[in-house]
Amino acid sequence: MPLSLSPSTSPPAASNLEATPKGPDKASPIIHLSAVGKRFGNHQVLADINLSVHHSEVVCLIGPSGSGKSTLLRSMAFLEEYDEGEIHIEGRLLGWEIDDRGRRKHAGRTRLNQARRNLGIVFQQFNLWPHMTALGNVTEALVRVRGIKRNEAEKRAMEVLDKVGLAEKAKEYPARLSGGQQQRVAIARALAMEPKIMLFDEPTSALDPELVGEVLAVMKQLALEGMTMVVVTHEMGFAAQVADTVVFLDQGSIVTRGTPSEVFRDTQHPRLRQFLQNYLDRNAFWHTTTEQEN
Amino acid sequence: MTFDLSIITANADAIWNAFLVTIYTWLAGSVLGLIAGLLIAALMLFGGRPLQRLLRVFIELVRGTPFLVILFLVYYGGPSFGLRLGAITAGVVCIAGYSSVYFAEIFRSGFAAVPRGQLEAGECLGLGRLQLMWRVQLPQMLVLILPSIINMLTILCKETAVLSIITVPELTAVLTGIGTRTFTFIETLLVLCIAYLLLIEITSRAGRWLERRVGTYLQR
């Protein structure tokens, strides 16, 4: 029986927290961003971002480079500290605490970790640990964080590796795997922790073109199984096929959002049109085919 | 000029003991220096600003001072405020203190060489700072910094010769002593040179072997 990764069947995480809603609540968003902003010195990287992500929803963030989409995604894991607005995950404020005087201070590490338990993150550069085998990479946090016995953790890790199609590569070190395989191990590493939400930060940008497909296939499979996903991507095809919502960012703000067909087909927004036109020009050799499809 | 190596065999016991003192001061000093260096590097990574500044000043001061002067300060300056170490102990302490700042710099560069993203990935999986340092940073950086550490060890091996000046009965002290007493300067110096060359060659060979062993995971 294949391991199910849909959030509805994963064990409720952090059940001791009073604010955690019990069981899936399709009505309320699992991630909620309100008026989120961030600046580096004088440069406003993010401005007034409002966004909700619901259970089993797949949200794709697109936009030109430097538009702040990666920063936004990293803020959702508090890898970047947002300094305005609030991000709530499952109803709990992420990364910050409000003290008695109503001032914002850093949440303690345990609190941050509790919030992050819901999240699995996949990075552009894979960020596998090169001195551990694929299996070791997946097992490490199960043993050290979850406190699962090593042989049990390895059994679970093998199931997840099998799911991403890499069971036979379990004993290999990352340096001996292709980029696509490494990224699939990275996905397995995140999945093994049974997150409710998967965040992908340009997961295919560092890959040779012919290796992109195998990673996207795994992601599609996840989406089909009902995983809640936020994906920063340049793969418009993937966004068009898989996303429930596409969000277009430019210069740190959300310019427009909607279903793929709303965004890709019907948009009247000039900056988005410009962005998509550039994108199509870059891939001009199959330009005509896409137009026919359209 | 006569060349008479019998003086070496005649004093074999004394020379062997001196050799052991050299090895002891070198290795004990280096191991303590490695531990202290790791501690300094970790404190500079996790400690607050004031602590970082303080350690920075300590590192610069030690790096700016000749090893001989540090020896003089500790061994002859120490008693003026009650620090009365024996010569061998003082030698070990000085080698440890002197090397700790160099090892700290090596460790620091090692920590920095592990890509930030690998730590972020670990953080997101809930691994703690210490767990990450122990399981992710240290094993990787040990491979990266092994050549620097071996190099530093060979430098320290040579620095032990300076301990002869504060009466530590190590190789240089004993052999030059024998040379002056028996007027066999050339023979004793030649043996001295060969002994150090041997020690250093063995160290760097062991280092290269170790590098090959621990670096297996990097091989494609």
Place this chain on the structure above:
Amino acid sequence: MFDWPTFLFSLPLLGKALLITLQTSLLGNAIGFVIGTLIASMQLAKMPLLRRLGGSYIFIFRGVPLLVQLLVIYYLAPMFGLPNLPPMVAAIMALSLCSGAYIAEILRGGLLAIPSGQREAAHLLGMSRPAILLRVELPQAVQSTLPSLVNELVLLIKSSALVSVVGLADLTRVAQNLASSDYLFFQHYLVLAGIYCLINIPLTMFGRRLERHLERSLA
């Protein structure tokens, strides 16, 4: 604790000794650079014999403690036909021979980093091998390894603390003499350490700035 009159009295003596320390280490470094260039080019030569000679030089002078090297030169120099070797000359000789080995290693790295196309281009223009080395390769190697060379100078200034074994009254020897005449060991050695730091720390910082500058210009 700190005896100011003694300190003020010792300053002119230490000042004179400082000049000797600087003279020895700077000259030692300069001559060491010439030796280093020679050895580095030997190591990169085609002839196996030259390569092996260069390698042996580095092996010996990096493998034997400077203190022992100083003793060897001091005792054996007359066999090179150099009797009555003044202490200053003996000290500079030892420091330059030793630093030559380290500088050779540094320069070798710098020379290896130069694309071979440049040598081929210069060769086609008819330049001789020494001319290529001096006019084309060395300037680039020096530029790219300048931070390491500055670091080597700092190490040499520190190493020069040992030259008193060949009879040179350098900074360390003078401080030692002062300390043994008034027993204010800690004070004199502290001042001594302070003087070395005053020279070495700015030099180190200069080296680091060069390094950053270099990284930026290469990036």
Place this chain on the structure above:
Amino acid sequence: MKKPNLLKLSLSKLTLALGLCLAATSASADLLDDVKERGVLNVGTEFHFAPFAYLDAGQQSGLNLELMERVGSELGVSINWIDLPWPSVLPGLEAGNYDFVAGPAMITQERKLRYNFTLPIADATVAILKRADDDSIQTPEDISGKAAGGGRGTAQLEQLKAFAAELPEPPTITEYVDYSQTYADLAAGRIDAVANSLPNIAYTATQRPMFEVVQPPFGQPAFFGYMARNDEESASLVEAINEVLLSMHEDGSLSELQTKWFGAPMDIPSEDFEPEI
């Protein structure tokens, strides 16, 4: 690059050194003539050997300077002092780095075979120096089981070792590069006794009341002399200096110098003698 072959390299180093030994050439002229021609007598010594040669607030000072000044004026040359750690002084003489050693060094049978000594200039019998407040040492034998120190490569140290071996519980002996360091460690309490020639420690005790000489001396009667290389070129130099010393014996200036530096004139041989040690 080829890995350096350890054995080959060590061998090549050995051959290098041996080749150098063979290439050694010796100067052939007469040393006294040489010295007079250049007008400078190069003298090696160690300025940590009060009251013969020491540094008084950075200034070179001591009996050696005054005595050699007289020698210099009689020979018509100036004296150039070269200050070295004692273990380097004798090798430096042999290597030809200077003409003469005004250590002074204790005249021993072994050294007499190796070097050309001048007439004695002072008594060199070895005794013990201790801290004045240390009541546990009253006779030289009391250093049994304690910590003692001496100068590396000195005849005084050899005497101490010979004496220590006779004691019921031999003291631990530390070897120092110079005697200043032994006095420093005696003051710091790392060692309990310093073995050195009586003139040295008597002078040190008058300069530093924290020290005290343990009477009587434990060593054999011995004398200090200066030395040159034991070769034909140096013979005339030693002869010339001996003449100066003899004239100083006669005009009483040697006794004057001894009184000035040691507090009393010393009874020393004015002709060649056979050392007892």
